[in-house]
Amino acid sequence: MYTIEVKNLYKNYYSDKSGKFAGIGKKPNTEDDSNSVPLQGLGAGISFDVNRGEIFGIIGPDGAGKTTLFRILTTLILAESGTATIDGFDVVKDYKEIRKRVGYMPGRFSLYQDLTVEENLEFFATVFNTTIEENYELIKDIYVQIEPFKKRRAGKLSGGMKQKLALSCALIHKPSVLFLDEPTTGVDPVSRKEFWGMLQKLREQGITILVSTPYMDEASLCDRIALIQNGQFLKIDTPQYIVSQFADVLWAAKSDTMHKLLEDLRKDEQVKSSFAFGDSIHITSPLNPPEGDLNSLSIDKLTKYLTKIGHKNVEIKEIEPTIEDCFMNLSQTK
Amino acid sequence: MGVRGLNMDTVIKVENLTKRFGNFTAVDNISFEVKRGEIFGFLGANGAGKTTAMRMLCGLSIPTEGKGTVAGYDIFKQPELIKKSIGYMSQKFSMYEDLKVWENLELFGGIYGMNDKVIKQKTDELMIKLNFEDERDKLVKSLPLGFKQKLAFSVSIFHQPQVVFLDEPTGGVDPITRRRFWEMIYDATAQGITVFVTTHYMDEAEYCDRVSIMVDGRIEALDSPDNLKKQFNAKNMDEVFQQLARKAKRVDN
Structure with a gap:
């Protein structure tokens, strides 16, 4: 069984007459054939699988559909067609089960700005029926770096520290799959390298990671990648194989x-x-x-x-x- | 009009520029010059003080100490004149999404005091140059990101400023659009516009004539990309950056 299994997933935000497409997959019966192969049937969607313990990168520019994909997989929005499962659970039917077992770090900082570092972490632990102590091992390497500031409000943290806190909060319930939507966007090259170092360590602990990024140089740090543009995958494979092709x-x-x-x-x-x-x-x-x-x-x-x-x-x-x-x-x- | 700088070939000149917030020194005694027509890359880790320094250069924040001129105007005494002589574009704010392409141009042209006739004429020229004639009457929000980026840059230099400040202008755009964007930057410098640009893409640092790298509020290195690579014995600008930024002591990272 794949940890993440996506079949023919399709979602278009512009269902009106504007003719525009935004989302993932390929608009059905499109008249705009400027960059496409002819379509067969309705809404050709995207498909891919992620193995347990893999770092799978979704790589592409803004507006390519990365966030749409993440929101569907984390059960926050519904696709128009296609199916997806996480650990064998369906994103529509079994959404409650999925929410218990995934960690999600959205692109926009979404912790409670008025709570302190410590309070945020405690809050997320409590929501997931656990304690900081229970899973401390998992976040230790990351959390010790911000622990000196644990009494500081999250809103007062610098960018790099916010990122570490957000990752700690996404991990505190020991998720089986981690969804990281553009965790390094706008982050300087040194901090980016450091962040990827943390991801490698998490993989060693058996966590499956789906991560998106607009930085192409981060591709080589993933086990496999999907290159995405205009809602479509240009290629899915290991970075090495894509380069060889x-x-x-x-x-x-x-x-x-x-x-x-x-x-x-x-x-x-x-x-x-x-x-x-x-x-x-x-x-x-x-x-x-x-x-x-x-x-x-x-x-x-x-x-x-x-x-x-x-x-x-x-x-x-x-x-x-x-x-x-x-x-x-x-x-x-x- | 204020007294223009004596040296017309220097567009930005700052000496010992410092900005403190309480007992925190965001920008610590920086000095540099930018020549007319130059592409000047302003690099630094998150929290190194780039934004604060840039705000002072744009006349948006008064320095605590030091002195400086931008476009010939004093950053302490003539911030309003500076604002009129510069252009600004960032990834976050570009244009009004609910206005049409031509309306954005008219609005920004008007704000910078261009007259209607000139605005009309320059709009026509720009639409032809960008091959945007079909998009002229479209709302900005309906344009693809790559279009918006090009247009935003064109808007920022529409009033022919002496210097344009670009704050991470290429964040998140696809690799081809990113490169086309830099080709537009070169075009602008050919018209004599000076470009002051920040970026997190180290390959883009190579496209600059000179690059400064800020660490903990100070400028730790400033030279052409070639010279910096020699100086730090690095094969590319990413290595130069990594060597310098790792020295940072501020607890940002």
Whole structure:
């Protein structure tokens, strides 16, 4: 049995005539075919499974449907069609059972601002019929960092401390599954790393974690990921496998004049895409050009060409794609 | 009008800028300059003092100590003139969702004192440039996030400010839109607008001409991304940031 099992889940917030879609799945009978395959039947939904003890990442930008998915799985809203189970319990029929066994950290800070750190934790423990002492082991590593401030009101905490308190509260009843909706959004890179360290420790204690994030670099810290955009999954697999399936050739290019380099690459018809990536520009070109195609691009040819049109110190090399490269590549072909 | 700064090539200049709240020093004696047309990245961990510093530069908060000018105006004595000469955009506040695209432009143009004719003309130009002509009469709330972001940035520089402050402008947007957004930033600097930007994406730090990194209210490093990487013997800006921000003593993280 999968810990989380989702089949053909579909939800659209714009059921009016606006024609717009917001939610998860694919709007049925849509006339907007700009980015889609033809639909079969009603509301093609999304499906995926999460194994026990897995960290499963839902990775995509704002408005992709991440929060909608989390709210359905935590029994806070109803899907229009499709089914989902958590630990074998149905999100509609068995919602009470699910609420007992999941921990949920919503994207927006939702603890009681007027209660102290300690009072918040005690409150959540009490609601779930337990005590702080009973499950202290589970939260210890996280809670000790904010314990010196346990008499402080939650509303007066800094961002990083709020995040730790929220995680402690979501864990205090020893949930079997933890739902973390964008726990690191707006958090600086150092604190993000630290947060992911905490998640790895929780996984070692056997907790299944579904976590969403807009930061593509966090993908590699998950066991498996789903890349999501416009309510649809572009891909579900391990980060390593998704990277190995990258459909094009990927190069990183540099020259002394980076802005001009980007402009020139955009004008080149054989370059499929070119985007700034840190200190270089990532270029894709088709993996298998037609045989004997004399025009097909090579690093050598492109270097010569760019040098000829005035670029100095041109440096192009083949590189391993990151998940961000994969996301961009997949979302462009969609 | 106030007395403009003598050096027209310096858009922001602060010396020993400090802001205290009670006995807490949020911004601790920072000094730096930003040149006209520069993209200046303003980095720091959560709670390092970036927002407080930025509020002082925007004329929204009077410093406790130090001195400084923005767009040639004194941050102590001429905050209102500063507000007129700058643009501002953040991820959280961009535009009025219940107004149409052109209405937002008219509203913001009007607030900054542009006359109707100029607003109309610049709106036409902008719609063509952004390929937004079909969206002109749509409510902002009906636009996809990527559109909104582009529009919000265009609104923030609609009145041709000397410097635009961008507070985490790309948070949460998809990777392609994020990169298109930076291409718009480059366009703006080509028009002579100076860009002061904060971000949590370290790859974006590489797109800046110079980057400062704040730790516990102080600027701990300031240089071009290339020089910073050399100085800290790091292969990218994320490593530079990690090295510096880990030194933070403030109990924020």
